[in-house]
Amino acid sequence: MTAIAVIALLAFFVFFVLWAIALIKKNDKAKKMFLFGLATFIIFVIGISVADTQKPTETNSKPVATTPVKEKEVTTAQKEQTDAKKPLIDTSLPFDKFSSTLFAMPVSKQGETFDSVRNQVVKWSGVVIEAGSSSLYVYGKPADYNGESWSDISAEKKKLGDVVIVKVSDRSELNGLNQGDIVSFSGELGSRGVKGESNWKLYNGKIEGRTVAEPQNSGTITKAKYNKIKNGMTYEEVSKIIGGPGEALSEVGEKGDKYYTVMYSYQGEGGLGANANFTFQGNKLQAKAQFGLE
The missing domain is CATH 3.30.1450.10 (Beta-lactamase Inhibitory Protein; Chain:B, domain 1)
Structure with a gap:
């Protein structure tokens, strides 16, 4: 109810009382009091109507419930991302240990394991098979090397998984290297060897050290x-x-x-x-x- 409606209602009662008194006394004011009372009553009705139209409309809409993100789920997702970046094999291992560890895994796991360390730098050693113009062919297990040439090994394929091709950045590092020399080298893991199928490759290679093989007596x-x-x-x-x-x-x-x-x-x-x-x-x-x- 508005203030105007309240005032109009009070005025209506006042004029109603005055009208009743004038009517009892039978004087000429009765008609005026009646008209004033009627006017205040009309104002009261209008005030009530205006008040009803100003009431806020109620809606049945309900607040949308939001599902809180569980802290445990976020933590698990972050942990999985962190674990995915962890190397699955130790790159500090010498070649024979590194390759044998990888080859001992199920075939389905070997690719995933190698991918976790791809492009990482390793430091290995082996015996020189031969030196090309920009690549060094190394047999990673010197004790098993019997003087085979690269063409023989690549044709037979049986020992390919133990061969590392080192793509050197500085070709001059290959000068003076001969078959049978023992070398230590480093490089970025580019591709992995597969037993009886393919060799290993290192890129941006560097020769870290060498031991010249003792010359054999010419037959x-x-x-x-x-x-x-x-x-x-x-x-x-x-x-x-x-x-x-x-x-x-x-x-x-x-x-x-x-x-x-x-x-x-x-x-x-x-x-x-x-x-x-x-x-x-x-x-x-x-x-x-x-x-x-x-």
């Missing part, structure tokens, strides 16, 4: 040894028959390439100047010649 060749050697044999097979490495007289191409050609010479037993020459292409004997062998 001397006899006519009997010469006759045992057949085209298609590898350099390692020929050297084993003769009893030592030969002297490289010439080479064409890059080591590891199937067209890489090299000629080796051996001193012979027999007359003055006895010798034998062997030409290999792709590490397979293509031609041989001898002079004065007995």
Whole structure:
């Protein structure tokens, strides 16, 4: 109820009383009091109507309930993200321990484990298989290396999982490295080896140290040894028959390439100047010649 309605109601009662008194006394004021009372009553009714229209409209809307984020759930999600970044294998392990640990895992876990340390720097060591123009081919388990060439290992594949190809940043670091040298090296893990299928690769490699292999005594060749050697044999097979490495007289191409050609010479037993020459292409004997062998 508004203030106007209250005042109008009070005025109505006042005029009603005055009208009643005037009516009893029968004077001419009765008509005026009646009109004033009627007017105040009308004002009262209007005031009541206005008050009703100003009432706030009630709604049935209910507050939307929000689901609070559980602190435990957030903590778990954060923990999973943190765990995903943790290396799943120790990169400080030497190559033989690192590779054997990875290969011992289920095949389905090996890729995930390697991905957790991909691009991390490792420091390993091994025996030089051969040095290319910008890559060093290293056998990671020196005790199991029998002097095989890279072309033999890559063709046979049995030992590929133990080979590390180090892509060096500075090519000059490969100068003077020869088959059989022991080297320590570092680099970023690029791709993993798979037993009997593929080799390891390190990028931005660096040669940390080297131990030059003791030179082997050059073998001397006899006519009997010469006759045992057949085209298609590898350099390692020929050297084993003769009893030592030969002297490289010439080479064409890059080591590891199937067209890489090299000629080796051996001193012979027999007359003055006895010798034998062997030409290999792709590490397979293509031609041989001898002079004065007995």
